[in-house]
Amino acid sequence: MSLMSKGKLYLHTVSHLKPSQVAYRLWRRLGGATPLCRGHRVKGDPSCADIGRIPLLQELDFDAVFLRRFSPDDIVRGRIELLNCDTSIDWEKPWLCEEMSALWEFNLHYCEFILPLAKAACNAGGEKYVESGKDIISSWISVHPRSAGGVPWDPYVISMRVVNWLAFYGEAHDTIDEDELFLRKFNDSLYEQYGHLSIHLEKDILANHYLENLKAMILLAAYFDDVETLHLAVARFVEQVDEQILSDGMHFELSPMYQKIMLECLMRVMDVVRTCDSGAHAKLHRSLKSMVDCLYSLERGIERTPLFNDSGDNVSKGTTSLLRCAERHFGIEPSFVAELSEGGYCIFERSVGNAQVKAVIDVGAPGPAYALGHAHCDMLSFELFYNGRPWVVNCGTFAYQDPSRLRYKNTDAHNAPRFGDCEQSECWASFRMARMARMAGWSRMENGLEATMVDYRGRSITRRIEFLPEGVLVRDSSSEKCVPLVSTVHMAEPFAFADGVDSVESCYAPEFGAARTCRQHQVRGVGLVEYFLPVPEECFEQKEFYEFD
Structure with missing residues (x-):
């Protein structure tokens, strides 16, 4: 491809963007901060952390479709399979997998595989699974300092990882609460990730990335009792839901897979917001109903995710568990829409x-x-x-x-x-x-x-x-x-x-x-x-x- 042809492609691509996206992209490349609003800094304190402010959603944490992707015993041995590719990880060293794709590395640092360990501990009563999960988290904290940057400190990766860490803690809190040393290390790291994310929001990318950033900010603000940030992040989240969730409930990137990912994102936020902002909860509930109807209509009676735009079956939580969560926690029964x-x-x-x-x-x-x-x-x-x-x-x-x-x-x-x-x-x-x-x-x-x-x-x-x-x-x-x-x-x-x-x-x-x-x-x-x-x-x-x- 000639330089002229590539230049035209870039120009046509950039022409679709919002001016703010171009400005934020340049600003971020120059090292500029992108907080919720100008001058904002997170408050709270690691000592204020309380897992009781983060409701459990076991339908999602222990979704059967999700759990089938992992073998807890393999994870204990350091063998991880993600996206149909597996490898061995030495938890004591930086988690580098040069033979794997960037997406695989992103998924590795999401740490979603610690949730099957929590489920295995519940089923077998074996503390070794919880201890293994704690060891994995401790390893991540030790070998991936903030100063090293890279994929582990990417804003989207942080946004996905902190939810899994909090869910793991919530599901295994009886055991984890007994380990004060681990809990102090855990909370200090989460607070550091909270601060980093708060000034690296992906306002240049927007779409599902920004919504996930805001979700993570809401959960962490609630966890650390940062009331000011919580209300500000909730307001931004509601604005984005209004923009990204269409009137028929489809997420505006038009991917059936991201429809499910965004549905999980919305439900996790709503369960936190329920007790702190009834007005926002009511607005989000209307969007949740339409999203549930949309997903149900697309997948009723078929065995997999429809393959339109970027979609596949082994990334999001399963449809059955998502619909069950919406019914049990938010009282929503799906309706078919043709x-x-x-x-x-x-x-x-x-x-x-x-x-x-x-x-x-x-x-x-x-x-x-x-x-x-x-x-x-x-x-x-x-x-x-x-x-x-x-x-x-x-x-x-x-x-x-x-x-x-x-x-x-x-x-x-x-x-x-x-x-x-x-x-x-x-x-x-x-x-x-x-x-x-x-x-x-x-x-x-x-x-x-x-x-x-x-x-x-x-x-x-x-x-x-x-x-x-x-x-x-x-x-x-x-x-x-x-x-x-x-x-x-x-x-x-x-x-x-x-x-x-x-x-x-x-x-x-x-x-x-x-x-x-x-x-x-x-x-x-x-x-x-x-x-x-x-x-x-x-x-x-x-x-x-x-x-x-």
Whole structure:
């Protein structure tokens, strides 16, 4: 790529940002502080710490889906598996894993793997698991001083880690309270991280990063009885929720995975705010209800996270536990919504033979213009499931820092149309999008929908999807008669497809770091592309009728 071309990409990318983001990025690069407000400094004191101010959310701390990712005995031995990659860690040395990706290293420093140790201690009554968790925390404190900086002191990493440390303490407080030396070290470190985070808030990145920063500030302010910071951080958090949670409950980065991560973030804050700010709690409760409805609608009756934008199954807490937490702690029962009009997802559930077919269709924008880091070229793409099983799949997100990153973000990694000479949008780096496609409009019909997108060069494609008794008909059309259309489809299994269509073996990633085989088909035409997806034959076999929950 020429210097001129790269310069244009940078200019188009920066043009989407808020002026404040550009200013804060330059300010942070120069070493400037980014506190909650000008001149703010945290107060409180390590001696004021009280874990009783941080309510337990065992549905999240001990989520079965989350716990299955870890072996407590392996963790005790220093063997850690994250994102389907494992290695041995010497807790007495800096936690350096040069062979692993930056995302893996971030996850290592989140320390979420200490929660399975707390659960193992509850189940087996074995103090060795709590002691191992304490040793891991003590190791982190010893080998990662603030002066060393780096990933351990990244603001987002701190925001995730302190929640896990507090949850571990809360779940194992009977044992931990007996160790005054450890507790003093623990509180001193948390207070130092609190102070560091308070002047390094990610106001240049915003979006989910800033919301997680504010969540951590709220929990730490409550823990250290810093009332002034608590009220200020809660006010900022409410402002961000108003901006980031759309009217239909979808998080504005439009990732089903981040929908779950942000839902956990919101519930952890709400349980703290409940006793200190009833007005904020009431506002957040309304957003929580819509977020719960959104998640429930997207995932009802299917076995995994829908793969739109950056999404995968082995990062967030499980949907069942999130919904259970919302019901038990906040009295929210989910309701099904077929159209997420602002988030841009349309959902169909149909009976076919002895099966239930579910479709999730993307009819929204790539994401918020100033936060496109997790956006893919997936407009007008769809996923199909029958009896909860994947049928037609997008390719997901294998990794953030990997040579294949852009391949997974490009149009052909999704069940989406494009013109033959370019992508829908200009995804040009792991978290960069320059010129982007836009949605021109869409309408839902009784048995399908029609939607029109405009690619980054200003050319439109209209997709019509119809649900017929024996399958799904997809029709892509454009008034452009000189540029061919390309429509890609990925089958999770070798299901039937039209003869004579280009077909190759490919892969998709329902989890980060784990790829599965799929079959990629490409249909080409000029002005018009049409194909039919017959429902898998087993849907017509005589068996017990499947119903959505």
